[in-house]
Amino acid sequence: MLAGCNAFAGYPITPATEIAEAMSVNLPRIGGYYMQAEDECAAMHLAIGASLGGMKAMTATSGPGFILYADPYGWAIGCEIPLVVLNSQRVGPVSGITGAPGQGEFYNVRYPTQGGNYETIVLAPNSAQEAMLMTVEAFYLSERFRTPVTILADQLITDGFEDISVPETDEEKKAMGMRFMERKAHPGPEFYPPTDEIDIPPVVLGVGTKALCSDWTPTEEGYDIETVEAQHKHSYRMIYKIRNHKDIISRHETLFLDDEPDIIVVAYGSASRTVKTAVKKAREKGQKIGMIRPISVWPFPDELFQYKAKYLSVELDYDGQMVREVQRAAPGDSEIHFFGKCGELPTVAELHETFDKLLSGEQLSRIGWEREAW
């Protein structure tokens, strides 16, 4: 609401229902609309419709609902609709455990729809305070880049309680690093330039611009066309408007990277909370351990992985998702390790045991269901 959101469409799902409920209470009081949809696919389409009409729209769900966003998400990418989508990760696959945190959506939010030929912007807060900040930022980026932006949260963030500090004045908002962008309407007729430019207003219907938007490959004006050249131009824009302006999106937190740490722990979202405590305590014990926490997880912040070290990716999944990106981004002679847990945060004690093993050169080999090798 700080970002000017005035339309929210949702479908009840644990653990994102609280967001829908809060919006149903608060939006009407400021003249905004809460819409409850017949399913998640409709929810995101309703939000798209509101955005197409010039509103600032949002929707929120969890994994089993996010897969139903696949259809509208692709449409919103292709038509360049500014929109904010929140995915609160629970434990999967399928319905899994509803009221517990997971991080199995890491790649799902990178590839939220079919067809490829696009980049996505995904922000992953690790606290209630940061969730507020990143939601405001998501609205800002969605306007500048004309694309849906996903907030990748998890059950602990959307279901938990924390004290937060809410800014009241413009100075306070600025001091917190909040950025804002008003909605403008593209005047036409060339709604879809084949360039990597950002800060182009999106298509808005109902304002007399003779706008065109569709699920088909567009010409620059938005007519449907099926030529390899037109599709290539459109893809170039979908990919490079984001890749070439990554600096505007990137944000992260790092800790103790300046003294060539032996281990660099990588974690995002709520998993990073216990990791941070564990790393700080390990430092107190004299262990040379650092931490990288991507906040913008997509595009993945390759540039943070400059040091040769033993990298340890700590994730709330067993299959090892972010670790694949770490392996790709880290210098070639780095060791890459994985610690996975799901439904609960790794404890500080478990992390310390893992650090000790890695420091003494032991492998994190795993046997059986409780401990498997990545």
Place this chain on the structure above:
Amino acid sequence: MKDRIEILASGFGGQGVVRLGQIVGTAAVNQGFRVTMLKSHGTEQRGGYVRTQVVLSKEEIDSPLVEDPDFFCSFSSAAYKQFGHMMKDGVVLYDPAMVEIDESKPFRQIAVPAKDMAIEKLGRPIYANIIMLGALSAAACEILDKENMLATMLSIIPKFKDENRNAFEIGYGMVTS
């Protein structure tokens, strides 16, 4: 005071475990603490397993996990079995109607017959969690202010104020420091 205080409550859905954590967390915020509270629950429905973890600190809290509880409110035997092993030098508050404790444990364990007292004194078992809250408030009186806790509880549960106030006082009276 320690640099962080960890409070754990666990039982079944419908026992008011999450509500208890929410009241404690909000009371602590009102007292100027930084607070995190996690809740985990097995299903959307009542009757499933529920846990809430509250951490209080004067500083920003990184890990929101309770790994070394200062206070553990146990509403079921299953909860006691699952989380009792984490206890080092904290206090367990348990309802003897629901929980059979291991008396050989070295830490302090206080019986809070919340369910029986709720039925006996207030006529309905639903006040048991507020009796437990009162007991917790007494056990943690050096950290959490009693009047603030009571006021916070009454603001979060605006119905049946007299009954809830009585329940809180009954629980508070069960614990002597």
Place this chain on the structure above:
Amino acid sequence: MDKLTDKYLRKRKIPSTACSGCGLGQAHKAMVVAIDELGFDFYDIIWGTSIGCAGRQTFATWKGDNFAGTHGRVYAIARGLRLAIPVEKKLVLTVGDGDAFGIGFNHLLHAARSNAQMTVLVCDNLGYQSTGGQYGWTTPAGVKTDSSPYGMFEPNWVQTEMDILNVLKAAGATFLARHVSMDGRPLVESCKKALQNNGFSLVHCVFPCITNFGKNALGSRNTVNMFNWIKNRAAPLGEEKEDTLWRTGIYHDAINTRPEFSQLMRDKVSEIQRRYQDEGSH
């Protein structure tokens, strides 16, 4: 259609990209004539389309704003859009039978439930024709298609005892009509009524597909035969014959009898807003 074309349609899309002999143009034209006769300008109307022949061939034909949803979802987009655009703008959707009665049916029912203003013209070519000709939910009994090679034996949704328009009526639609594309004036009149409803209107219009349906069902791509085949199986309500497949005319007219979705939302939200502003000022 020259004067109308100049006034309402984009030159780039004329002539249409539809197959030769396609009857879609008759349905499309009827809607444009209705719009003209009601005195709307092109910027009064936002035109939405679906996937399939009906959607693809009508997308970007309208001189004003156009949008095309993914398959079956245009009703949900339209409902969200309805909230954001000025109340006086009208939404017109040209969609196919698969889109409305198959993949998008749940969204269509909820659009009817909410009575969101949209005039849905379901251009029905009796199956999935743009994918080569498979049976759909309105394919007549016995008809051979690429996916009903032994003849359509599944029940369909235009059978008298299970008419899809009855389902839509029960779901809350406030205007419902059925036509065949060669109906001419009655079809235009139904479109006009539909447009005058500040609520959910649906006009179901069967049109001939020569290329696939004609080839599969009638064994030839003869345009005249195909047109007559449909025309002979349609009759106005009350004048049905034994072999009538499509009873034409207005099925349900409750226009402007129920609050329109976006109007209801606007009224409720301003009521809530006022209440909390009043409380806030105390």
